[in-house]
Amino acid sequence: MTTCDILLAGVGGQGVLSMAALIGRAAIAEGLHAKQSEVHGMAQRGGAVQAHLRLSDGAIASDLIPSGGADLILSLEPVESLRYLAYLKPSGTLVTSSSPYVNIPDYPDLATLLERVRSLPHALVVDAERLATEAGDPLAVNTVMVGAAAHLLPVGLASLERAVEDTFARKGEFVLGLNRKAFRAGREAAATAGAAR
């Protein structure tokens, strides 16, 4: 049985759920089972937010990922990427955007923080905000990050690209175009990092 448990992290309002929705859409189109657990209500207000996305070709029991069970932590923010490390398998990968979201007074030193992230056995740090801005909208960070994690997902590239099309088509050609670019930029960033390693 193929399973892939993904913990998505970020700060309320950053778009953690839209990342989950994009991947979930692609997975379901490929006939995989999917369960996606979300956080609503008080926690959404500028606080730490997580979503659990479980994909499998068989039945999925729990809506929540067990500790030590996640294959991937996909994060929109470096501090948040480390918050749920206890969920990550020792062989799992952490993929995070490098841009800090500073809405707390005791935010740690960024360079030290990123150095700690990179010291993990399997980590990928992506300058997603720059890539999203270059693609046309700094808010497309979540699309960049899905692109950056694409090679770790149990779904084909074509399905992910189709999910991007289906998600953004109704928002007009401009928004669709920049998200296409953002997704590709994320993929290329991951490929470049892989080649460099």
Next chain:
Amino acid sequence: MSRMILLGDEAVALGAVHAGLTAAYAYPGTPSTEILEYLLDHAERAGGPRAAWCANEKTAYEAALGTCFAGRRALVAMKHVGLNVAADPFVNSALVETHGGLVLAVADDPGMHSSQNEQDSRWLADFARVPCLEPATQQEAYDMTREAFDLSERFAVPVMLRLVTRLSHSRTTVEVGEPRPENAPRKAPRRNAWILLPANARRQWSALLDRQREMLEWSARARWNRLALNPERRDLGVITTGIARNYFFENLRDLGWQPSHLHLGAYPVPSDLVRRLVDHVERVLVLEDGYPYVERLLRGLLGPAKPVLGRMSGEVPRTGELSPDVARSALGLAPRPATVMPEGLALPNRPPQLCQGCPHGHMYHALQEALAGLEHSVVTSDIGCYTLGALPPYSAIESCVCMGASIGMARGAAEAGLRPVVAVIGDSTFLHSGIPSLLDAVAANADMTLLILDNQATAMTGGQAPLVPSSRLEAMVLATGVDPAHCHVLDAHPRKVKENAAVLRRELEHRGLSVVIGVRECKMTAKRKSRIAEAVAS
């Protein structure tokens, strides 16, 4: 049959539509909000069934009861603490004869993600003596909702559907069936069954108790309760309820064997099934997401026949939500290895906070300025986004207990001798249950200031529109008898903090009741509206 991707809440909503729903009523509350959100959206697309937000859970329940009185099917949805507000109509409606199905969907919040307690609604179903269904999956949420309406009509009582956060807010694929038509309107045939005068109520209460045996016979055979005995091993039996089953199954592979298992999804607790499990095994582990409801029944006052493991004995933590990890440790399995945090890094907490530029923040700044130097001041508050004013940098409020409590508590604290006393409440919470307390305060001319933070939305639950627009709030307050000279409407603008603080300070010094309404639209709601407007324009 078709397949759809639905949240647990949405599966309940669609199940109700397909069960021939005529109307649904609710007050927003995490994690139940998306039930009515879905039905509102559905009504807009399909032209029905009727769906509406109400002033509070009690009024919502009573509207649903009226639908049922008319012989038609009604759904009422709320969060667990909302059921405290609706407890009066809920418990009493168990005594009438529901010939139109009445289903109460109540979403509990074990772990208190977005609530002030983690009470378990199964106790209230038991208290009211009505059946309760507890889905483990989104599919069950859909199927059980459909069945709940049939049960309500069969037993002539309301039926509770008990959800928990992780089911309400998790989405997956659900197979949905053919819709059933709505009931035709038909007034309650037996008048005495609905007029709960003591003589009638006594008869109805006895009749309800008589029906308990039928309900028990039903739950013993219900497909939602399943007993699987393992003839090979007798050392452990496991009882799961609702989503606890998922967490149990999640750990079965690592456990390496299949303990005898009783799953409960339908209440009253089928005692025969429980007895058969207990007779078969040496000890029983109870896994339930919420209070130890089944566990406590099993222990009884005189102690259980066999060892019972669970929250009360410590194998499962006494508080908090169940999870795959909690179930794992209760089954005696060691934690799975996980990635280790790099050394030398303390991760800062990131608690929820008011959005940047939130008008509540501006009013809190004004309040703090007005209170400066007044050492013995008290600020009671309430349930909503503004409760986040409890946290730094504001640390502006001193209580948050239940919907509407700020006003009554302020009156009591003032009459107990504290001064100055301020009650801070949001517009939606004021309409929900603040008005009766304001009447009390007016009648007593309580020496307090009521600060209504009017952001024109029920913001914490997603920005539902208020029942009463801002423009009418002042008239409502004045209509309760508040002195117009001590009632002010202020603009909660950041540039008006000083000005607003001065008004507040004057009213704090006034001996008697005063009301200050700080008005400014929620930033989130405003942003969403402008996005919609843009989309329409393009």
